[in-house]
Amino acid sequence: MSQSALVEPSASEASPTDLQEAPRSWIPTLLSWRNPIGIVGAAIVALTVLTAAFGPLLWRVQYSAQHYRRLQPPSLATPMGTDELGRDLLARVIHGAQVSLQVGAVAVLIALTIGLTLGLVAGYYGGTLDAFMMRIVDIGFAFPGLVLAIVITGLLGPSRTNAMIAIGIVYAPAFARVVRASVLEILSRPFIEASRALGSSTPAIMVRHLLPNIVAPVIVMITVYLSTAILSEAALSFLGLGTQPPEPSWGGMLNASRTYMELAPWMTIFPGLAIMVVIMGFNFLGDGLRDVLDPRLKDV
Amino acid sequence: MHRYVARRLLQMVPTLFGMSLAIFLMVRLMPGDVIDVLTGGDVSITPAQREGIRRTLGLDKPLPVQYLQWVGGMAAGNPGLSLRSHEPVGAILARALPITVELVIIAVVFAVALGIPLGVISASRRESVGDYVARVGGLIGLSMPSFWLATLILLFTSIVFQWIPAVSFVPFLQDPLGNLSQVVIPGISVSVFVIAIVMRMTRATMLEVLSQDYVRTARAKGASRRSVTYHHALRNALIPVVTVVGFQVGTLMSGAAIVEVIFGLPGLGYTLIQAIFARDYPLVQTTTMLLATIFVILNLTVDLLYGVIDPRIRAR
Secondary structure (H helix, E strand, O other): OOHHHHOOHHHHHHOOOOOOOOOOOHHHHHHOOOOHHHHHHHHHHHHHHHHHHHHHHHOOOOOOOOOOOOOOOOOOOOOOOEOOOOOEHHHHHHHHHHHHHHHHHHHHHHHHHHHHHHHHHHHHHOHHHHHHHHHHHHHHHOOOHHHHHHHHHHHHOOOHHHHHHHHHHHHHHHHHHHHHHHHHHHHOOHHHHHHHHOOOOHHHHHHHHHHHHOHHHHHHHHHHHHHHHHHHHHHHHHOOOOOOOOOOOHHHHHHHHHHHOOOOOHHHHHHHHHHHHHHHHHHHHHHHHHHHHOHHHOOO | OHHHHHHHHHHHHHHHHHHHHHHHHHHHOOOOOHHHHHOOOOOOOOHHHHHHHHHHHOOOOOHHHHHHHHHHHHHOOOOOEOOOOOOEHHHHHHHHHHHHHHHHHHHHHHHHHHHHHHHHHHHHOOOOHHHHHHHHHHHHHHHOOHHHHHHHHHHHHHHHOOOOOOOOOOOOOOOHHHHHHHHHHHHHHHHHHHHHHHHHHHHHHHHHHHOOHHHHHHHHOOOOHHHHHHHHHHHHHHHHHHHHHHHOHHHHHHHHHHHHHHHOOOOHHHHHHHHHHOOOHHHHHHHHHHHHHHHHHHHHHHHHHHHHHOOHHHHO
């Protein structure tokens, strides 16, 4: 009751899943799926991953190389222009893609590990342990996400690693809640009882029955929170709490651009555009995946 | 209704207690000694002087005592002094709070005033050009980081209107117009995300409601299209919209925090970030607690509002 108000949108959207309606194997469904938005999202995400992986091989300009041509507008030689030290913005935006994806992946992995453990244990054992763990999760939810991330990173000391840790901690409660809700739902199914009657041990039930059945909501959560984590890292770096210069990150580049905004608007436009397009890609993909994996939540 | 409100208020107490404990432990258990930060790592300081500073700050007492002093101080409206400016934390926050509240209110007003009509138009003219424009705009708004939008707005206004944020902040009561001219543009940059969310949610629920039998019945008995859309459909579609606005309270406050930094508005977010960089622990602790408390109260308000709109909720 009191908790319901504190759930962040994505957590509540993905929460108690009706797995009977979800397809058992989702890979074929993904391929035959007619959701144009989801496909656009998948394409944008794929393009971002490819840019991060192969971009530096195709655009062979050092992101740290300085040049006397400072604050140059976009041209053939420098498609996104140059910054205040004459560094090539395209090379820096490409490197920023690596940073963003790395931070997103590590932060979500941290959130997933903490959340999965808490949710699985709390949901499976129930009782006092569950009540205790869920109170902690509730307290985590009682903070505005980014504000908590700002405080944790600030206290740990500004750095990319600490930003990843902070973002992971901040979004772990969301995962814990979704996992717990799904576990509770699966535990009430007859096949769990059957498995117990046949003498399966607790770890066996968790690994063989619970985990495979909560994959669908967890995948939706991962896509949604990848975009949130990337956005949070950009915000933290923008505030000077995340990735530290001279290493380029999209948020950090945006922050640096503020001084030269009127002289060199391209410094503001391209990193911001990169953030927006990637976030849009993950949002679209999440939308599409939700339609497939969780048909009840369509249109939300 | 009174019992429901009382119960919900009571449920807030353990949450606030847990939050204050979490914030206190977070700040105290972090690596590094506050004294080193305060003295700037000055090696000439003797251990005795260090102890002296520790005692003046009350950091020599056991942690539970320090915790109780802090919580007691907050309850009495006096949570200690800022380490940097030696000003009472309460006074600093009393100055900063109205700015953040103003930003959030402006953002919500814009979200409701633009999001709901856009959603209704988009749903009632489904598949029209306007609908597509609104939907694409909604998706862009969802993915637009508030700090980028704020920077772009700043870029635009400074080039086109030669408007730049004022150096000193004017409180609303001193000069309402001057204050609004400082706050409205930042407020809009915070609200775009929420406008998009409200628009999408209104559109989705309106589409669902418009396909209901009672809407067809109302049309059949001769009610105008307009009357059906606004009187029958919209009222029923608004309940999920209120919930969604409620879910966005956290996003709004986080957005306000960053936008304050960009526009140099000395609100709570700005204060928090300055305090973090200055390692001003009492200020960090109390500002975080205040932000979290506002968040909890706003969430509760939305929940209660939900109970007002839909009487079935109260019964639960």
